[in-house]
Amino acid sequence: MDDEQRYRAVHGRDSRFDGMFYTAVRTTGVYCRPSCPARTPQRRNVDFYPTAAAAQEAGFRACKRCRPELTPGSPEWNIRADVVGRAMRLIQDGAVDRGGVGELASSVGYSERQLNRLLTAELGAGPLALARTERARTARTLVETTDMPMTDIAFAAGFASVRQFNETMRAMFDRAPTEMRGRAVRPGSDTITLRLAYRQPFDLDRLLEFLGARAVPGVEEYAGGVYRRTLRLPHGPGIAELSAGRGHVLCRLRLADTRDLTGAVRRCRRLLDLDADPQAVAETFAGDPLLGPTAARLPGLRSPGHPDPAELAVRAVLGQQVSVAAARTLAGRLVGAYGEPLAPELRTGGLTHLFPAPEALAAVPPGELPLTRARSATLTGLAAALASGRVDLGPGCDRDEAQVRLRELRGIGPWTASYVRMRGLGDPDVFLGTDLGVRKALAGTPDDRAWSPWRSYATHLLWASL
Template sequence: MELDFERCYRAVDSRDQRFDGWFYTAVTSTGIYCRPSCPAITPKRANVTFHPSAAAAQRAGFRACKRCRPDAAPGSPEWDARADLVGRAMRLIGDGVVDRDGVPGLASRLGYTERHLNRLLTAELGAGPLALARAQRAQTARILIETTDLGLADIAFAAGFGSVRQFNETIQEVYAQAPNQLRERRPVARTEVGTINLRLAYRSPLHVPALLDFLETRALPGVEERVGNTYRRGLNLPHGSAMVALTPEKRWVSATLRLRDVRDLAPAVARCRRLFDLDADPDAVDTTLSADVALRASVDTEPGVRVPRAVDGFEMAVRAIVGQQVSVAGARATLTRMLRAAGLSGVASPPTDRRPAALPDLVGFPAAAELAELPDSAFGMPANRRQTIRQLAEVVAAGKIDLEPGADREETVARLVELPGIGPWTAGYVAMRAIGDPDVFLPTDLAARRGAAALGLPTTPKALEKHAERWRPWRSYALIRLWRAS
C-alpha cells in the first residue's frame, strides 16, 4: 500500500494520535518502529520509512519501540470498515482464525486460494497472513507476560506459538528482549488464574454515555449488565466461556477479562474492540455528518458517537428478529423469557456496596443449535416469528449463513432475506451491528423517523432515504444519532 511520505511525516512531527494504527514509522538509524504519536524526538527525514502494518515493519527487520508500544495502537479503521477481501481477512486474523485453523483455514473461510490471499495482503499491508498473525501473537504474548503470572511456556502456547523456541525467537526479534526480560521490566502481582487486566486504546473522542446507554437499554439479564460506568457481559469464545468488564477511561477502555482458556485472549480482545467500535475514526465520521446542518448540532454536542456492535452474530440476528415491530423493552422481555427457558437464571446479582471485586456469573448467549432445540413455549411470540428464529438457527448451525465480521456483507444480507420472516429492516440491522457495515440506513424504522422529525428532517421513508445519501459512507452512525434524537 502506497503511503504519502509528506503526509505521514507531518503526522509524526506533530505526534498526531489520530494516525495511530493507520501506519507505522520505522527509524533506520535506531532499528525501531513506532506509532505516529510516539513522544520521542522526531527522527530526520532521511532516517524514516513508513509501513502500513506492524507486521510489515517487523518483516523489514525493525523492532517495536519500548516507549510508545506501537503494537497496542488502535487498529486501522480501514480494516474495520472495508467490505472487500482484505478487510474481511484482517477482521478474521484479528479474531485468531490463523492461530486456530492456519492460513488454509483462513483462505477457506474467505473462499480464495492461499496464494491469492497472500498476494493481496502483501500488496496492501506489506506482509502475508502468516506474518500478520505472527505480529498479533507477539502482542498477545507481551500482554500475557506483563499482566499475568503464567509460566512462559504456558504463555507461548496460549498466544498461539507452535513451540517455545518459536516464541522466544519472535519475542526477541520484535521487542529486542527475551520473554523473561520483559517480565522483569514489569513484574506483576499474582492474580486469579485466567484473569487478565489490560487497556484497549481508541481514537478520541468517544461519547461514553451514548454507548453505555444504548447497551444498557437492551441488556439481557444473566448475559450482560451495566454497573455505573462499567459494562459487563459473558462471552462464548473458541476454546470456552469468558466474562469481561469494560470501563471507558479518558484515552482507553480498561478491560478485565476472565478466560476459561487463555488461548482465547486475542479473540476476546477483538470482540471487545468490535463491541465498543474502538477502531472507528470519529473525526472522519463526524466531519461527514456535520456537513449536514440538520446533524451539526448533534455532532457538536455529542462528538464521537459510536455504533455499538456485537460479540456474537447469531445473538444479534435473534435480537433483530424478536425486535421486529415491537418496542425495545418488549423485545428485551421476550428475549429474557427465552433465556430462562434455555437454562439461564435470567437475573444477574444486583449491585451492592459489598459486591466482591470479581465479576458476577454472566454467560454468553445460547448457541444456534441450543436455541433450535427449545420448545415452542420458550419463545413467547407469534408462530411465524418463532419459526423464523428456528430456521435461522438451523442454517447458522449448518454453516450456511455467516454472521461474523469476516462475512461477505452483500452475500449475508442476500441469504438472510431469503428466509421467510426476514426483510430489509432485519437484514440491515444485522449488517450494521453483527457484520459491522458502517453504511446501513433503515428508512422505515419508526424510531429513526421520530428522530428525523425532531431534527427537522423528512419523515417519509422514501424522502428520508434520499436525504441520507449525503451521509455516506457513515449512515450507520447517522442512524444512531437519529435514534438518540427520537
C-alpha cells in the same frame, strides 16, 4: 495517502493516523506510530509501512517510547469488504491460530498461495507474519498487566512453543519477556486484566448505557458504570467485564480456556467499536445542518457492535415491532429455557448462561417458543440457516451476501437485515432509514449518501437526538 502526505502527518505528530500506517527509521532500525514524541527523523531516512507486521518483516523493531504495537487497529478494516479486509478481520479474530492459513484461505474462498500473494502485495506481509504480530501484541499486554506464568502467556497468545514466544518477543521489542514484566505493575489477581486502547474522543459512558438498556438477564448485566457479559468462544465460555480506565478501557476476562484470549479481546473491541476513527466521523458531519449540532454535542459517539453476530440476529428478530424492554424480556425467557448454563466457577453476579446457540434453537419445535406462531417460525428458520452455514455471519463473511441471505428468510425484512449488518457485522456504513426512531428524528428525507461511509454513526446520532 502518498509518502509525502504521510511524512507531513508524522511531522505534525498527528495521532489520528496512529494504526493506519507506521514510520520506520533506517538509521535506528526502529518503527514508530505517526504521533511518536521523539524528534522527527529526516525524510530521506524514513520508510512507511501499512502494518506493523510489514515493518517487522523488513527488520525493524517497535519503538520503546511510542509503543506502536499498542495503537488501535486501522479503521480501514471496518470498511473494506474485499478479500484483504475480510482476511484481516479473521486474522485479528485468531483464525490462523485456530485453523492455520489453509482454513483462513478457505474462509475467504482463495487458495493459500493466492491469499499470501494478495496480502503480501497490499500489506507487505503474509498471513503468518500478520498473525505473529497479533500474538506479540496480546502477549506483551499479558506480560505487563497480569501475573500469568510465561508458559501460560505463550500458549494463550497463540504461540506454538515457549521458545517461539521468547524469540518473537525479542525480535519485535528488543527485550525478553522477563525484562518487560520487571518494569510492570501487576494487579495480583487470577482474572486476566487488559488495557484496550482507542482513539480520542470516546463517550464510553453513553455506549455502556446503550448496552445496559438492552442487557439480557442471565447473559448481561450493567451496574455502576461496569458492563459484564458472557461470551461463547471457540474453546469454551468466558466472561468479560468492561469499564472506564485512565485513557483506556479496562477489560477483565475470565476464560474456561486461555487459548480463547485473542478471540475474546477482538470481540470486546468490536462490541465497543474501539477501532473507530472519531475525528473522521466528526469531520463528515461537522457542516451538516441536521447532524452537525448533535455530533458537536456528543463527541466520541460510537456505533456499538456485538460479540456474537448469531445472537444479535436472534435478538433482532425478538425485537421486531416491540419495545426494547419487551425484547429484553423475551430474550431472557429464551435464555432461561434454552441457554447453556455456565460452570459454577465461572458464574459471577447475575451471569448464569450463554445465549442459546443456533443449533439449540433450530431443534426447538416452533410451538414451544414463548412467541407468536409467525415470530417462532422466523426465529427457528433463522437458527436453522445459521446452524447449517447457509447464512454466514462470521468475521470473514461477505456482508453483502450475508444481508441478501438474511432477506431470503421468511419474516426478515430490510430493518432486521440492516440492523444485523450494522451491529452484528460491524459495518460503519448502514443507514436504518425505515427505523421508527430515525424517521421521527428526520426532518424530511435527506440524501444519506452524503454521510457515507459513516451512515451507522448517522443512525446513532439521530437516535441520540431524540
